[in-house]
Amino acid sequence: MSAPIVRRLTELRAEVDAWKRAGQTVGVVPTMGALHDGHLSLVRAAKAGCDRVIVTIFVNPKQFNSPEDLANYPRTEVADARRLAPLGVDAVYVPDPDQIYPDGFCTTVSVAGLTDVLCGANRPGHFDGVATVVTKLFTQTRADRAYFGEKDYQQLQVVTRLSRDLDLGVEVVGCPTIREEDGLAMSSRNLLLSDRARVWAPELHRAMEEMASGLLAGGDHDALRAVAEARLTRAGFTGVDYLDLRACGDLALMTTVDRPARLLAAAWLAGVRLIDNIAVG
Numbered sequence: 197m198s199a200p201i202v203r204r205l206t207e208l209r210a211e212v213d214a215w216k217r218a219g220q221t222v223g224v225v226p227t228m229g230a231l232h233d234g235h236l237s238l239v240r241a242a243k244a245g246c247d248r249v250i251v252t253i254f255v256n257p258k259q260f261n262s263p264e265d266l267a268n269y270p271r272t273e274v275a276d277a278r279r280l281a282p283l284g285v286d287a288v289y290v291p292d293p294d295q296i297y298p299d300g301f302c303t304t305v306s307v308a309g310l311t312d313v314l315c316g317a318n319r320p321g322h323f324d325g326v327a328t329v330v331t332k333l334f335t336q337t338r339a340d341r342a343y344f345g346e347k348d349y350q351q352l353q354v355v356t357r358l359s360r361d362l363d364l365g366v367e368v369v370g371c372p373t374i375r376e377e378d379g380l381a382m383s384s385r386n387l388l389l390s391d392r393a394r395v396w397a398p399e400l401h402r403a404m405e406e407m408a409s410g411l412l413a414g415g416d417h418d419a420l421r422a423v424a425e426a427r428l429t430r431a432g433f434t435g436v437d438y439l440d441l442r443a444c445g446d447l448a449l450m451t452t453v454d455r456p457a458r459l460l461a462a463a464w465l466a467g468v469r470l471i472d473n474i475a476v477g
Contacts, residue, residue, distance in 0.1 A: 198281040199251075201288045205295045205336055208250075211287055212338050220247035224339035224366075226330060229253040230270040230384035231279050234374035238343040239283050241371050250337050251280060252289040254296060259325030270387045289337065296332055305331045307354050307361070310447055314350050314460055315471070318437045326351055327358050334359065334366045342366050347373040347381045349458055349473040353447060373473075375401070381472045393466035399431035400463055400472055407439070408459050408476045417441065417451040428463055437462040437469070441476065453477040 202208045215222055223246030225238045235251075242249045253276060260266040273290060280288060304324050310316075311323035334342065342359075344352045356368040374382045379401040380394075389397055403424040410420040425436050442449060444456040453476055460473040 198277055199285045199288050201290050203290055203292050208289055208336060215248045216338065221340045222246060222338060223249045223341045223343060224337045225251045225343045226333050227251060227253055228255045229276050230272050230387060231276045232382045234345055234347065234382035237374050238345060238371050239285060242343045246341055248286045250287045250289055251285050252333050254291055256325055256329040258328055259322050261319045261322060270384055296329065304328055307358050310354050310357060313447055314438055315462060323354050327354060330355050330358060334364050339366050341369055343369050343371055345373060346370050349460060385468055388468045390466055396431045397465055397470060399428060400461060400470055403427045404459050404461055404472060404474055408474055411441065411453050411476060433463045433465050435464040
């Protein structure tokens with residue numbers, strides 16, 4: 197039996213209020229739909245850690261920089277509901293747009309510092325959109341815990357800081373990146389890749405693994421990055437937005453592995469922007 201799809205906030209709150217009165221904990225898995233096994237791993241983690249689980253599906257217009265990108269983002273609600281059915285979630289919240297941004301909505305939530313680099317530098321306003329919608333979803337679902345994948349590592353850090361700074365009372369739980377057999381990080385955007393581009397897409401992860409190994413062996417950061425970028429060019433990637441070694445937590449730029457770090461990348465292949473990150477050290 198599939199979970200009920202809830203589209204109005206009043207319906208959601210009636211459900212959640214009943215769970216809270218019964219002393220049950222609530223977990224939320226915020227998504228934009230086009231669900232894949234990475235999303236389902238978050239749902240399983242939520243099921244293991246909470247009494248009740250809500251999956252939200254909302255393609256948030258405020259985190260898109262391009263109207264074309266927003267229009268092209270895959271929307272697969274029927275297939276998503278089918279994928280969630282065996283997992284026993286308690287509600288699938290697919291809010292109508294006016295339930296998130298009603299007429300006259302004029303508030304923006306910003307997280308300074310963490311959003312000035314990486315995707316924040318290349319997509320102005322993106323993380324304001326993320327922070328705003330996440331704040332709404334946290335308060336609407338009254339969640340005790342929220343589950344996010346490490347694949348969007350910068351987003352995970354932003355949401356963690358947001359919940360802490362605003363005393364939202366939501367524990368943000370980061371879950372490991374789920375990969376295809378060839379190493380490509382699972383992403384809804386992978387659906388936009390042509391068959392040919394899909395063959396070459398795993399080169400991003402391979403180039404990152406090679407660069408990380410070189411850094412751990414004491415190699416020169418700039419030389420290793422140049423080799424990685426050349427490898428991506430040979431594979432048909434048309435641009436690299438960033439390929440950075442950053443400190444875990446505060447995302448400070450690094451060139452040597454002298455504390456726990458992540459190697460983060462964003463690169464373009466056949467008009468699709470792919471992101472990935474791996475732990476280093």
